[in-house]
Amino acid sequence: MPATPRPRGALERIRRRAGHDPTPEQARRRLRAITSLRLAPGQVVAAVITALLGVALVAQVRAQDEAGLSQLRESELVALLDDVSGRVDDLQQEVLELEADRRRLEGQQGDVAAAEAARERLQSYAILAGTAPVTGPGISVIVDDPDGGMTQTMLLDAIQELRDAGAEAIQVGSVRVVASSHVGVAEGAGGGSVTLDGAVLVPPFRIVAVGEPDTLAGGLAIPGGFLDSLRGAGATVQVVEGDEVLVDAVRPTPDLRWAEPVPATPSS
Numbered sequence: 001m002p003a004t005p006r007p008r009g010a011l012e013r014i015r016r017r018a019g020h021d022p023t024p025e026q027a028r029r030r031l032r033a034i035t036s037l038r039l040a041p042g043q044v045v046a047a048v049i050t051a052l053l054g055v056a057l058v059a060q061v062r063a064q065d066e067a068g069l070s071q072l073r074e075s076e077l078v079a080l081l082d083d084v085s086g087r088v089d090d091l092q093q094e095v096l097e098l099e100a101d102r103r104r105l106e107g108q109q110g111d112v113a114a115a116e117a118a119r120e121r122l123q124s125y126a127i128l129a130g131t132a133p134v135t136g137p138g139i140s141v142i143v144d145d146p147d148g149g150m151t152q153t154m155l156l157d158a159i160q161e162l163r164d165a166g167a168e169a170i171q172v173g174s175v176r177v178v179a180s181s182h183v184g185v186a187e188g189a190g191g192g193s194v195t196l197d198g199a200v201l202v203p204p205f206r207i208v209a210v211g212e213p214d215t216l217a218g219g220l221a222i223p224g225g226f227l228d229s230l231r232g233a234g235a236t237v238q239v240v241e242g243d244e245v246l247v248d249a250v251r252p253t254p255d256l257r258w259a260e261p262v263p264a265t266p267s268s
Contacts, residue, residue, distance in 0.1 A: 073223065078218065101117050104117070133250060137210070138213060138242065142206055145235035145236075147235070149230070149233025149234045150201075151233075159177055161222065162219060165219030165220075170207070172205070173202075173206065181197050184196075213242065
């Protein structure tokens with residue numbers, strides 16, 4: 001059943017009561033009220049300060065995002081690039097070696113290849129444990145510190161910087177540096193002397209590291225690092241790069257008191 005249309009006058013009265021379709025006079029009054037709106041001075045100041053704070057925060061966030069490496073000095077960027085490049089080269093070389101090992105193990109002479117891989121792995125573990133001498137490219141650092149300016153922190157920095165630069169073997173004086181090495185101080189009549197694994201470092205002494213010579217030398221030359229700190233303390237330091245350096249200090253094989261290998265479980 002179609003709806004019954006309402007009279008035009010009734011529709012207009014309904015719209016006016018609901019607030020819709022105002023009369024021309026009502027529309028003019030509303031427009032005058034809007035255009036005559038005035039803000040208090042305090043509101044204007046608050047709005048301006050809020051806008052300025054928003055602009056400042058946005059600028060600061062963008063500046064922090066865009067800063068990044070641009071705040072580093074050229075020498076720091078060079079050292080960082082060398083470190084990243086060295087790590088990438090090491091990882092790529094490791095991938096190639098692992099792929100070659102897999103191909104050899106999958107070949108016809110798998111047993112022979114497995115035995116050779118085991119011997120190579122044993123040699124690597126001996127180098128890491130410091131139980132075998134090492135030779136190869138690297139650097140020699142001659143330290144002459146007659147005034148005893150070197151501290152524990154300086155020596156720790158040297159070892160850490162060399163490790164970060166990819167040193168595969170490190171020797172300080174007559175001591176081979178391994179994962180368990182510790183730096184201490186031996187108190188004496190002339191003051192404290194830095195020790196490595198209990199051995200007092202008597203100047204002049206040498207620090208020998210096997211690895212990429214340029215990268216190792218760059219790691220020690222980081223501004224504020226080992227070389228800067230030691231020279232600032234009055235010591236004389238000389239870094240010599242070489243195609244073949246010798247790390248001849250070795251560690252005795254430890255006698256294990258508590259650890260025992262777990263017997264292999266036969267596969268079912």
